[in-house]
Amino acid sequence: MSDIWCCRMMRCLRCPVAYHTGDSCVAAGSVVLTHHIIICSSHGTAKRNGLLSSPINVTWCFLCARGGKLLCCESCPASFHPECLEMEIPEGAWSCRECRAGRKPHYKQIVWVKLGNYRWWPAEICNPRLVPPNIQTLRHDIGDFPVFFFGSHDYYWINQGRVFPYMENDKTPVTGQVNINKTFKKALEEAARRFHELKAQRESREALEQERNSRKPPPYKFIKSNKPVGKVQVHVADLSEIPRCNCKPTDEHPCSLDSQCLNRMLQYECHPQVCPAGDRCENQCFSKRLYSETEVIKTEGCGWGLKTNQALRKGDFVTEYVGEVIDSEECQQRIKRAHENRVTNFYMLTLTKDRVIDAGPKGNSSRFINHSCSPNCETQKWTVNGDVRIGLFTLCDIDAGTELTFNYNLDLVGNRRSSCHCGAENCSGFLGVRPTEEKARNAKLKPKKRKLRPEGKHTHEYFCFWCGEAGELVMCDKKDCPKSYHLLCLNLTKPPYGRWECPWHDCSVCGVPASAQCDFCPRSFCRGHEAGSLTPSTLEGRLCCSNHDPLSPLGPSAHPPRTQTPGTVTRSPFLNIQRKSIH
Missing domain, CATH: 2.170.270.10 (SET domain)
Known part of the structure; x- marks a missing residue:
């Protein structure tokens, strides 16, 4: 967590927009009135010769880089195939996600610029205070900003409707172009060098900020x-x-x-x-x-x-x-x-x-x-x-x-369990699990493999049923099911909301409720796919699927790779997590 800059802000006089001071935050084209007051770039009229200037949209899709029937943003040059966005063509004006989110070009940013009949050309957005005086006096409107063209080293005032961000290793935004003159080739080389220079400066600042923040705790408001x-x-x-x-x-x-x-x-x-x-x-x-x-x-x-x-x-x-x-x-x-x-x-x-x-x-x-x-x-x-x-x-x-x-005596409000790193001899291994000498002794002797189905009282296993490793686990909410899983093994980035049943209860082939399960991995089968899918193993006759050797079901084949897609995962609309409580 980074520091909160609570005082060094520049606020727009006409709307609630505010930016941190500095070229990396303030929207290019904003007019600075005082050290803390600006008119942001959203209030420009972008008129040319008395007519409202519309953006120059690219002729290819920003997602697939192919041409065709495109949906054009009304605020920037972005264009998309409606099918690439998985949407129908809307009625009326439409803006891309970046523009709807309020993202604006900023100073010291490398961009592609469209000027007149010239091709899209790489340039750097400059702070008006740092350009030559004759460029500063050129006629421009709120929302316009000067750009420095690589290769030709010319300056010109432009607006958001004619620029889009330069990406690392960009060559030319127009596919199929082969005739590249010397000036344009020089511009590409200079843009690449400047892009990496600015990237190195940014990474250096971030590393310095991170190192500075590591010396003090994350910010919070002190109250008595x-x-x-x-x-x-x-x-x-x-x-x-x-x-x-x-x-x-x-x-x-x-x-x-x-x-x-x-x-x-x-x-x-x-x-x-x-x-x-x-x-x-x-x-x-x-x-x-x-x-x-x-x-x-x-x-x-x-x-x-x-x-x-x-x-x-x-x-x-x-x-x-x-x-x-x-x-x-x-x-x-x-x-x-x-x-x-x-x-x-x-x-x-x-x-x-x-x-x-x-x-x-x-x-x-x-x-x-x-x-x-x-x-x-x-x-x-x-x-x-x-x-x-x-x-x-x-x-x-x-x-x-x-x-x-x-x-902490964690009250498990949901189905997440976090590892404990306190280092105590009686450490239970997990937050919210009562520490005992017996658990501490067993934790030292226990091999890193998952447990078989527990008998008697219903408890969740401490090891992932996919890979057999411990860690932060998501636990199945189905009655009498002890299984737990890593989010990564489930191919999830977030824990499922509310009541959640693990893939062990749905057929691995068709996703309907399963009638028979493998005892050594989450594969399971419905009545229609059960025949021939499971075989009794030498381990107490427990059933195993084709991923396991019936003679040694707990061997290396017992744990499939984490990238394998498990069965159907059901989500529900409520969050489960932990919090501290006192008993």
Whole structure:
């Protein structure tokens, strides 16, 4: 995730468009009024001799490079075969996807330009401030920008309707052209060199930016207390409803960790106007934000983490888990959007039955605490002034400089499972799976191959049924089916939405519900294709398909390549994913 440039923006005076400052973002042809105000290129009239100028469209399809009956963009030179776009010819004006998305040419971009009766010619879009003065004074309109022609080294003002992007290794945009004069050949060579020069500069900037960003955590908005979102309410108790403890003002440390404070035992925070100890009360860590000294650090294999800069003893309050308080509906919407944008990091903790804390967009340093199957901290729900809040407390004595961790106890809302990299001896191998010594011992001895169908209680396998490897898996939702798969093995780029049944339940030939399955791969067959497709193997007589040797069904042939297309995959319209919860 890159830094958010929140202040260095140039905004259009006539519409809501805004760009980051710099030649790589500002649309070419925009008129700069001040350092922060522009008139963007969309407001040009593009008139020539009093007539509205239409784009010069190419005579070949942008997708297949062949001619024929073409659908032309009204804003740029792009043309397409309707069949290449899998659409019918629309009525009225039509714009290509790039133009509909608002993408504009920008400065220091290599483009093909159509000028008069000349062929399409390679050129570079120039910032008007950097061209010769006699070129700057030439008549032009909003939306026009100067271009520098390679080969001839001429300048001219042009608009978006006469340019389209130059691609790497472009030779000439017109197929079948053989007569290339020396000037045009020189232009192609210069364009190629300049394209690679600009590409190298861009990659260098991106590498520098990435290296700079690796030194600090991704951006988020720091907040000191929970912020309710939408219809969520924060409860505030009346003073008469707040419990009164039995501590006394004369106690050495009233309401402290070592005291017998009833409120502390019941995880209620004392109120200064109710507690008998008054200002001497030591059970007001949430209200007074008595946090431990911590620091965000970069860990070896778990991204960013949080360490303590002071020694802590068992039971100490570390910090409050702070974020936006959202309801279940908003939680599902955020998870769905994150899934669509391929976001894999979540910061959600269940607060109450219908409320969730999301520390992703807003929160404090507690959002960086990593998971561990053998944690040194735990989450506790405390009642503070009538409302429930979450705090992190130490489980043992912790030395200064130690990374702080807690067990996420992932509530599997969906069918995705992520590998755990905490490195603890009792690590279960997956987030959300209870760590045990037995599992840790078995994980070290277990070979990397998938399990056979489990017996007894229904659990999902920890290894992909296609390739036999572990990792992030998608699990079948069909009752009593234990199978799990890699997305790559299913030829999917995103996890399927909602309830999903794996290809083991559909015929590999025709896709109808299967009546018989191979016990060693997802191939299965319906009644019409079952005959002769499966053979009993020497492994307890389990059925195997022709992909396996009946004498050794678990041999190398048991795992087909990941590029093989499995059976029918059914999608449904709801997202499944994981989030943290506290039990």
